[in-house]
Amino acid sequence: MKPRGGWAVTAVVSVLLAFSLRPLGKAFGKPIGWKNVSAVFTPRAGEEVLPPAVRESRHLLQQAGATEFALSSEILADTLMSQRLTEGLYPLRLQVQAPVHLAGTKEPIPKTCSLKLRGTDVQLLACPQ
Amino acid sequence: MFSFWPAPNSDEDFPRWGLAFAGALLVDYTLILIFGSLYLSYVGVGLLGLAAVAGGSRRAVFQWRFGVLFLLFTLATLQMVLDPISGWDARSIWFFHAKMIFYSGGLFENAGWANPAWAWAHAVYPKLGPVLAAQTAWLAGFWNEYLPKLGPALLGLPALFWLLAETRNRTVSAWLLLFWLLAKVHPLNRDGYMDGWVALYLGLSLVFLGRSLGARLGESVGARPSDAAVGLACLALASGIKSEFSVFFPAALFSGAVYGALRYRAGARLDRRTWRRAVAGLGIALFPFFIWSIRQKQWGLQGWLKLDGAAVQRALARLGDGQTFPRVFRSLWLNSEVLTVLAVSALALALARARRVPLGPGLFALATALLYLAGISLIYLLSPFEVSWQLNTSANRTLLTFFGSAYAGIYLLLSRGEGPKG
Numbered sequence: 001m002k003p004r005g006g007w008a009v010t011a012v013v014s015v016l017l018a019f020s021l022r023p024l025g026k027a028f029g030k031p032i033g034w035k036n037v038s039a040v041f042t043p044r045a046g047e048e049v050l051p052p053a054v055r056e057s058r059h060l061l062q063q064a065g066a067t068e069f070a071l072s073s074e075i076l077a078d079t080l081m082s083q084r085l086t087e088g089l090y091p092l093r094l095q096v097q098a099p100v101h102l103a104g105t106k107e108p109i110p111k112t113c114s115l116k117l118r119g120t121d122v123q124l125l126a127c128p129q
Numbered sequence: 130m131f132s133f134w135p136a137p138n139s140d141e142d143f144p145r146w147g148l149a150f151a152g153a154l155l156v157d158y159t160l161i162l163i164f165g166s167l168y169l170s171y172v173g174v175g176l177l178g179l180a181a182v183a184g185g186s187r188r189a190v191f192q193w194r195f196g197v198l199f200l201l202f203t204l205a206t207l208q209m210v211l212d213p214i215s216g217w218d219a220r221s222i223w224f225f226h227a228k229m230i231f232y233s234g235g236l237f238e239n240a241g242w243a244n245p246a247w248a249w250a251h252a253v254y255p256k257l258g259p260v261l262a263a264q265t266a267w268l269a270g271f272w273n274e275y276l277p278k279l280g281p282a283l284l285g286l287p288a289l290f291w292l293l294a295e296t297r298n299r300t301v302s303a304w305l306l307l308f309w310l311l312a313k314v315h316p317l318n319r320d321g322y323m324d325g326w327v328a329l330y331l332g333l334s335l336v337f338l339g340r341s342l343g344a345r346l347g348e349s350v351g352a353r354p355s356d357a358a359v360g361l362a363c364l365a366l367a368s369g370i371k372s373e374f375s376v377f378f379p380a381a382l383f384s385g386a387v388y389g390a391l392r393y394r395a396g397a398r399l400d401r402r403t404w405r406r407a408v409a410g411l412g413i414a415l416f417p418f419f420i421w422s423i424r425q426k427q428w429g430l431q432g433w434l435k436l437d438g439a440a441v442q443r444a445l446a447r448l449g450d451g452q453t454f455p456r457v458f459r460s461l462w463l464n465s466e467v468l469t470v471l472a473v474s475a476l477a478l479a480l481a482r483a484r485r486v487p488l489g490p491g492l493f494a495l496a497t498a499l500l501y502l503a504g505i506s507l508i509y510l511l512s513p514f515e516v517s518w519q520l521n522t523s524a525n526r527t528l529l530t531f532f533g534s535a536y537a538g539i540y541l542l543l544s545r546g547e548g549p550k551g
Contacts, residue, residue, distance in 0.1 A: 006484065006546065006547055008480070008483075009302075009480050009484060009543055009546040009547045010301055010547050012476070012480060012543075013300075013301045013302045013305055013543050013547060014301050016305055016473065017301055017304055017305045017308065020305060020308040020309055020312060021308070023312040023313075024308045024311060024312040026312070027311060027312045027313075027315040027316050028204060028205070028208070028311075028315060030208055030212075030316075030319065032204075032207045032208055032211055033211035033212050034211065036211045036212070036213070036275060037211065039213075039273070039275055040210060040211065040273070040275040040276050041269075041276070042273060043271035043272070043273055044271070044272065044273050045213075045273040045274060045275060046213035046214070046273050046274025046275050047273075047274060048213075049213045049214065049215045049274060079249075083220070083221045083247075083249060084220070086225075086246070086247050086250075087220055087221055087224075087225035087228065087247075087250070088220075090225065090228050090229065090232065091228075091232040093241060093244075094244070094246045094247060095244075095246065096245075096246055
């Protein structure tokens with residue numbers, strides 16, 4: 001025979017359950033992004049979450065017909081930009097030895113490189129190895 | 130009875146559906162780990178259909194719980210998919226891996242996994258989530274920042290079946306476990322992280338393996354025939370999701386061994402058949418984990434933590450500097466949420482003792498939770514990164530597995546003590 005007192009456990013659990021409703025509501029409370037329904041079925045949709053410089057870089061690299069690129073030391077030091085450029089531009093690949101470099105427009109052009117294309121935030125440099 | 134495939138009865142409908150979905154996800158993942166090609170995803174999807182038809186009873190569809198499951202899964206999935214991939218790790222790790230798999234047509238070395246230029250992407254991490262995301266994009270024929278999130282969302286199905294199966298006896302504690310786990314893991318799952326999924330499955334593995342072990346050790350813990358299979362499936366899924374498994378698994382093994390030893394002293398014995406089946410079950414469950422470990426070696430992938438002399442020296446120096454260890458201890462152990470969960474665990478333990486229900490499975494889960502916490506504390510001390518930075522950027526996520534495990538322990542203690550059906 002089971003010991004008595006199960007109601008006390010149920011009561012305690014019920015109180016805990018009541019306290020858990022708020023965190024549950026908070027977890028599921030984020031509005032559903034209905035406006036994005038059509039974007040779900042659109043190739044490359046949602047790239048606006050990437051910094052504008054990433055989208056500009058893709059445009060410049062595609063214009064130049066490049067499949068791989070290197071990053072300037074200034075961009076490499078910027079964790080956000082270097083990671084977003086690397087994953088956002090894939091399958092265009094980051095390769096340290098690539099002949100095409102992405103650099104900020106305010107960065108000086110190294111002596112071994114020449115300007116290939118220039119955008120608002122980034123410039124594409126030809127740096128033969 | 131120690132059965133890996135539960136007998137058909139209405140009590141086992143939901144666990145069987147969960148096992149069918151989990152089995153299909155795992156077979157799919159294993160095939161891709163072995164052969165690489167995404168074409169095999171169709172095999173996985175086909176197996177999923179077959180397994181669901183063979184393994185799941187149509188009766189389940191006519192239960193009101195199925196409606197709850199459908200609503201929860203639909204709501205969670207809509208929240209995930211209609212929100213673009215924006216979380217840091219989601220972009221830099223999980224969906225970057227998925228993108229590499231998608232554009233390479235499979236899990237192949239030529240995607241550039243070992244490229245040192247993106248060492249921050251932790252290519253060594255398990256690939257179940259990325260594989261599912263890549264397969265979704267591959268079936269659609271294009272990549273975007275929304276649709277691939279549907280793949281990892283499928284990971285929710287087995288867990289929901291298993292959690293809702295627990296509510297069958299109408300125990301309030303089963304709803305408590307469901308609410309706690311969902312509240313804790315959904316925000317991260319929604320944002321494309323894998324930390325929530327791994328915590329969910331590691332926590333659930335303790336519920337089912339703890340109960341199964343308790344029954345094998347002669348305790349009246351209300352185990353189901355499916356518990357062993359479900360627990361092993363949870364472990365298998367977790368091992369393919371994220372590396373927390375590597376800290377959790379030794380902790381669970383140790384707690385399980387201590388539990389077994391204590392029951393041994395009380396006269397409980399596991400027969401040889403049970404041992405053989407347990408070893409075989411673990412071998413099957415961890416097969417994808419071993420395959421991925423082999424791939425890591427073949428492709429020269431290395432994790433950020435090397436357990437070498439330098440790491441030990443770092444840990445010793447941090448233990449002695451009077452600042453780092455207290456910082457780790459404060460963040461992980463004196464965290465208000467951790468203290469609250471520990472207090473609730475103590476309350477659950479007291480209530481279970483008062484009700485004289487077996488404490489073994491619950492204590493096994495709570496001991497695993499504490500050992501896991503000790504394990505991640507040690508990893509922060511061994512880490513090559515600056516500890517404060519690493520704690521600030523990851524402690525809230527690495528703690529999730531502690532919470533999942535502790536919730537499992539609290540549930541195991543309370544659910545048997547609950548009346549009148551308890």
